[in-house]
Amino acid sequence: MATETSVPSQSAELNVYVSSPNGHGPRVKETTFREWVVNNQIGISLTILAMLLALHNLYPSLRPYTQPFFQLSYYNQSGGYYVQGWDDVYFVISAALALTAVRAFAIEWVLRPLARNAGLKRKASVRFAEQGWQAMYYSSIWAVGLFLWKNSYYWGDFAAIWAEWPARPLSGLMKWYLLVELAFLVQQIFVIHVEEKRKDHYQMLSHHIITSTLLSSAYIYGFYNVSNVVLCLMDVVDFLLPSAKILKYLKYENACNVAFGVFMAVWVITRHVLYNILWWSIYQNVPARMSYGCYSGATAEMISTDGYPDSFAYLFAPFRGLENPICMNRTIKWIFLSFLLSLQGLSIVWFTMIARVAYGVVCHGNAEDTRSDDEDDVEINGEAPAHGPVRLAAKDGTTPVPVGTENTVGLDRRRSNGAAAVRARGRGRVPFDQSDRKALLGRIGCEKPT
Template sequence: MDKETAVPSQAELNVYVSSPSGSRAKETTFREWVVNNQIGTHTPPPRPATAASTASEDNSHRPSLVTGISLTILAMLLALHNLYPSLRPYTQPFFELSYYDPATNQYVQGWDDVYFVVSAALVLTAIRAIAIEWIIQPMARHAGLGRKGSIRLAEQGWQVMYYSFVWATGLYLWKNSYYWFDFSAIWDEWPARPLSGLMKWYLLVELAFLIQSIFIIHVEEKRKDHYQMFAHHVITSTLLTSAYIYGFYNVSNVVLCLMDIVDFLLPAAKILKYLKYQNACNVGFGIFMSTWFMTRHVLYNMLWWSIYTNVPDKMAYGCYSSATTKMISTTASADLFGPFRSFDEPICMSPTIKFIFLSFLLSIQVLSIVWFTMIVRVAYTTITTGAAEDSRSDDEDEAEVDTEATPNGTVRLAAKDGVSVPPVAVDTAPGLDRRRSNGSASVRARGRGRVPFDQSDRKALLGRIGCDKPT
């Protein structure tokens, strides 16, 4: 067979093959290394794939390297904390909330809180990997999903686990507060610094999760909304940090509650889609859309307007003592970063500070509008045509293409969703690399190298948003 017609180009197939004689493998980037070792099992050396070996590899769940690194760092800190009492003043902030006042049974802020945020991010990273790899993914495989589908379901399952728990915690704090659905009362006790232990833990864990999410979106495959999501995490983490330093605990609690509720409703609907509960998925997606609109575009804007109108009625412009919370000057200081340098410096409120915080909140609202526009477009397309393409993600539900060797030396590309692809001959001559996964090569159609599937036969996929078919 003519090599020029038998061997597809790399751009067409986006697949790497290696020489049987063992030519040098493709260099792995740091991002690829983290992705391969964050939630997936350890990939054994390439070997001939058989039904028994594939089942054995699919059922082997070894600790991922990222999990091991996170737990190792935490174990070292814990060992130092317990074995060397003289080091406890330095290690204790990693494991306990700092700045406790026994007289009031409350806490205040301080720079030692940074250590707790770091340890919380490590713990969340380890819990995420363990939950995905050892708990949710095996359950998904037991439910009949394939390797890729089980990983997708596991990732959404972790989102449901985290956001349902943290949203319930935030809602409990909000429901038992004096500002429950009274936005003007949010500022009644400002600039008082003390806060409860649960409120402090809640805000620091949320900040740790945002920082960890910035790391996660940079090591996973980039989606179409990568930069919007990155901007959202950066803006939200900056806003949450600044609000914590300025003592805006209450408004942070309300904003997070309004944001977090939809972040577990969407993954829950997607899990129903992966498990083939079509009607339940449609209902879940409808609840998600309604909740998104009400919380992020109605209540959120009411809160924004309350900040705009109630300041300075509730928070008179000027500077306040961080110790006594009494106003010490009616002229707000131009130094916005005084509280960032030291919590002992006066804390001020001025029109400039007010509009800086409002601008951050407005930026989050703009991103929410962009995303909601995408969601509405997907829902409209699904209802009118019954075939919707996800406008937020490149490859969440992209057809996965596996290669099967045939006796005549060709490779058959077996795509999922019932798409048949003719066999393609692949030359295994030296000089080419083979990308392997669990002993077998796999390619994904994307970018310039898309395999030309028949669009009339290909299943329309929704991906990150919505369900496969309309009700």
């Protein structure tokens, strides 16, 4: 009898631990759609591409519709060149999907394991992987762009950019380069919306929207050469900065400071010297090297000296069809110059932050980029409690300083269990005083990352 009565007692005691007060099991956090997309970027991208490829191979009658996803369109066999058209949109879509899959694979299966092998913790390994992908992409695409620019007739002569306009033929490599760059911008707009927002979210969103609008419009208008030069001037610093950050996470402080100095010098030369020289060349040489008026979309011959054939409709004629007239006048010139000035304005805003970083290097001996979320945020060992104290993890390894006194025992219990350190977000973040250097210099520190 004693044995029979002990079994229900054990069951009742067990139920106390596995059941909640309302009789239901422990509540499991539901995955949001955004989190699901982030966690399944490889699967989603490859599934869509595999479906398109299956349709392309299994149904030959659909190949005229699926082929633009997998190869460049509008090839002129007799001339050996390409032109542009609306089917190029399909290639941009497939390239954006492919870049999404490659990025996710590189981050999750290559760069994060490397970061963990280097001893980086979870948050630092994520940042390391993101910067590694940026360095991989921009160094590769910049090399392609520089090759095209170096072997062109406008190398070293910005005025020669307009020598052959409005002739629209372009090489296969130039077309691939411009479309992949546009696909990357589209993919970046997707990434900054589905992944965790940074401090410079709206600046980066504005940059990507302006650049993608400028690049797509320049592509339709046949401004391939100036697009090549602008992208080369922009992309070179976009792999130098991630390279400096990678050195930061690997704790090569001196190398990081040197790399950041190189990045800053190149930034000034490319984005504030050569870029402005290019802008002035467009302003000065467009009316000097070509006559204002309208040109035939098929033969590139001038058909009218009137650059304003009707109100605003002429602006969109090249978008509606390749054979439509393409016009050049002061309005069109200033539309493109305004977009370029907008990019220069964003670069100036970012340069003020870079100047702060340079000040930190000179005065404090380390470089930190202010353009993203803080690398030295609040660290909480274990999962953040609903109510309770927050402990600020010190960089020098000293005992964390408690903030608040409630539920301290519970927090210490989680710490003793060896839970991984995670960063407080949302309401758990402790605000920094504006006078604190850590609040002003936040992103690319060359000191030991937390």
